[in-house]
Amino acid sequence: GQQLNQSPQSMFIQEGEDVSMNCTSSSIFNTWLWYKQEPGEGPVLLIALYKAGELTSNGRLTAQFGITRKDSFLNISASIPSDVGIYFCAGPGAGGTSYGKLTFGQGTILTVHP
Amino acid sequence: DTEVTQTPKHLVMGMTNKKSLKCEQHMGHRAMYWYKQKAKKPPELMFVYSYEKLSINESVPSRFSPECPNSSLLNLHLHALQPEDSALYLCASSQGRLVGVDTDTQYFGPGTRLTVL
Numbered sequence: 001g002q003q004l005n006q007s008p009q010s011m012f013i014q015e016g017e018d019v020s021m022n023c024t025s026s027s028i029f030n031t032w033l034w035y036k037q038e039p040g041e042g043p044v045l046l047i048a049l050y051k052a053g054e055l056t057s058n059g060r061l062t063a064q065f066g067i068t069r070k071d072s073f074l075n076i077s078a079s080i081p082s083d084v085g086i087y088f089c090a091g092p093g094a095g096g097t098s099y100g101k102l103t104f105g106q107g108t109i110l111t112v113h114p
Numbered sequence: 115d116t117e118v119t120q121t122p123k124h125l126v127m128g129m130t131n132k133k134s135l136k137c138e139q140h141m142g143h144r145a146m147y148w149y150k151q152k153a154k155k156p157p158e159l160m161f162v163y164s165y166e167k168l169s170i171n172e173s174v175p176s177r178f179s180p181e182c183p184n185s186s187l188l189n190l191h192l193h194a195l196q197p198e199d200s201a202l203y204l205c206a207s208s209q210g211r212l213v214g215v216d217t218d219t220q221y222f223g224p225g226t227r228l229t230v231l
Contacts, residue, residue: 030216042120042204042222043157050217088156093216100147100162100170100210102220107156 006089006105013079014113021108022073023089032065032072033090033102043088047074079112086110117141118223120205126229129195135226137188137205145210146188147220148180151202157222163188164210195230202227 004023013019023032031050035043047058049065049072056063062075076083089105118139127133137146145164149157162170163182177199179191188205205223 030214031219033219035222040202040225040227042118042202042225045219045221048219086154090156090220092218092220093214098170099145099164099215099218100159100208102159104156107154109154 004089004091004103004105006108008108009106010109010111012111012113015079015081017079019076019079019083019110020073021087021089022071023105024071025091025103026070028069029072029091029093029103030069031092032063033092034061034063034072034074035088035090036085037088037107038085046087076110079110081112081114084110084112118205118207118221120203120223120226122226123224124227124229126231127192127195128231129197131195132191132193134192135190135203135205135228137190137223138186139207139221139223140186141207141221142185143207143209143221144185144212145208145218146182147204147206147208148178148188148190149204149206149222151204151225157204161190192228195228197230200228200230 006023034046037043047063054065060077086107121136148160151157160174161180166182181189202225204225206220208218208220
């Protein structure tokens with residue numbers, strides 16, 4: 001099925017560093033979602049973007065909806081150990097798909113060294 | 115409140131057992147979902163219920179049987195599972211057809227970690 005190209009696949013950083021990850025697609029999305037998943041838990045919605053060009057912040061997190069509607073990035077500033085987890089981008093309804101069909105990126109595994 | 119709850123948190127079952135997973139939301143959402151997730155992979159869609167009716171079955175084996183008793187509850191009945199069915203099972207909900215298909219945002223529960231022996 002459809003996939004979003006998410007990169008990087010993994011990141012190993014020192015506490016205090018900034019992090020950047022992105023997702024690209026060959027299809028247009030009208031919504032970009034960023035989720036974080038910690039071990040043994042379900043994905044938690046971090047940021048939802050509904051408008052092309054939109055830049056949204058949530059604490060130390062900033063995400064942007066690309067102007068072409070085919071990409072999005074997520075930045076984390078001044079990382080801390082609790083930022084560890086897998087970050088997924090996702091988009092609903094691409095290419096006329098039906099309700100319920102959420103397209104996911106493959107995830108970015110973030111490790112933060114104290 | 116964007117909370118989806120799931121019980122149990124962990125489940126160990128034998129291949130001949132029958133068990134059920136439960137999911138609940140009180141956000142007034144009209145779409146509910148079951149996903150299966152393997153380690154370090156994105157969730158894989160299994161079933162979608164829209165207005166309490168099954169709208170999508172992603173060719174899931176019949177040993178998984180979903181049920182939506184009302185708009186707030188979703189069950190997944192398990193019978194004669196195989197060891198390869200061991201995974202994290204996630205429930206999610208969204209507004210569904212109350213909003214546009216391309217803005218329908220899903221909220222996930224904490225999951226049930228299933229181990230089949």
